[in-house]
Amino acid sequence: MSHETVYSIASGKGGVGKTTTTVNLGTALAQAGKRVAIVDVDLGMANLAGFVSLTPDSTTLHDVLAGNEPVEDATYRLAENIVAVPSGIGLDEYAETSPEGLRDVVSELRSTYDYVLLDVGAGISHETILPLGLADAVVLVSTPEPAAIQDSRKTIELTARAGGTVAGLVLTRTHPGSDISHPDLADRLDLPLLETIPEDSAARESVYAGTPLVAYEPNGPAATAYRHLAAELAGIELDEDDEADTTGEPGEPESTDTDTATAEHTDATENEDGDDSGSTAETTATDDISSAITEAESDH
Template sequence: MSHETVYSIASGKGGVGKTTTTVNLGTALAQAGKRVAIVDVDLGMANLAGFVSLSPDSTTLHDVLAGNASVEDATYRLAENIVAVPSGIGLDEYAETSPEGLREVVSELRSTYDYVLLDVGAGISHETVLPLGLADAVVLVSTPEPAAIQDSRKTIELTARAGGTVAGLVLTRTHPGSDISHPDLADRLDLPLLETIPEDSAARESVYAGTPLVAYEPNGPAATAYRHLAAELAGIELAGTADDTDADDNDNTGDNDNTDTATAEDAAGSETEDGNSPESTDETSATDDVSSAITEAESDH
């Protein structure tokens, strides 16, 4: 699958770990040296902003789609090799957006980064269906629960109607001792099973810490599974040891040229993209704010 570089990470329902999968897949690819952009295309219920501490006047994807800013203006550096393009959370800004502009956004990012991951909103609307057809392939995320699997069928159908293809299924929060056959679940959807992400207590801890799981607990079972998923999609081998996360531990800023922002990994970031130091902030307060935002986002999605 290494020829595919733009993936929509989608689910039939919220709360199955779609954003967590997007962030950890992107981080694993970045740790392997790939240039990655993750984009929150859930325009109405944005949650990726929780991974980038934004001030009220920060530029977001909403501004880009309203024709008031460039993609570069809304791009924030998370760590080495990885950036985020968050959507805004204001209803007024949302009302001014034109989802059709996503085509140009994806095209521009595709030409700049090795991989572009689109975090797609759940539900049925033009803005959630459009990204399914813009990507090279869709990664469908679900838990093993019957309701989640049933809703996944709808996403498969929507992807086909949008002219897209589904790369396969990722099952999250799985239990090794369960009597549920994960391959059988994938077969019911007529999809290959890309990866199973086991239930891992470190996942919740990483949310509160405001750090992607693959950096927070790199050798844990869920982090290992996310690295396997990255290797499968990219057609590469990932070392996946604790040493691989050194760059993230030492370089955890989130910013663009216009706004001093903190990332989920280091809310008090130390360096901007152009090498200038940002204004000093209260580290503890900023970290608490970001962690709270991430926790809220994960609870909603």
């Protein structure tokens, strides 16, 4: 699947771990040395804004889609190799957006980054369906619960209507001792099972620590599964020896003496030496990081 570089991370219903999957998949790819952009395309109910500690006058995807700002001005660095393009949180700004502008945004980011992950909102609307057709493939996220699986069928149908394809299914919050057959669930949806993400107590701890799970508890079962998913999608092999060595891992958010993560606003382009071009302005991401993931997982 290494030829596919733009993925929409989607789900049929809320609360299944879609944003957590987006963040951890992106971070795992960044840890592997890939340049990654994660984009909050849930224009009405933004989840990623807290990751970059936006101020009221910060530039967001809303400004870009309103035709007021270039996408590089709405791009914020999370850690080494990974940036976020958040949507705004104001209803007035949302009302001025044109979802059709996502085509140009995705095209520009595709030319700059190795991987672009689109965090798609749940539900059925034009702005939800559009990203399903813009991506090279859709990664469908669900829990093993019957209602979540049933709603996944709707997302598969919507993807087909949007002209997109589904790469496969990721099942989250799974239990190894369960009598539920995960491959059978994927077969019912006529999809390959990309990965199962086991229930992991470290996942919630990482939320409150404001750090992606793959950096917070890199050797835990869920973090390991997310790295396997990244390897599957990127077509790369995992070095098991490197997995155990977390010293100086790329993708781990920087921290200050008060243990807050640092997000850096950066231009979307890089020069030939790999340095950021243009000026950067540093902002401090506080507990908003944790609340952003918490909100996402409760899904509005």
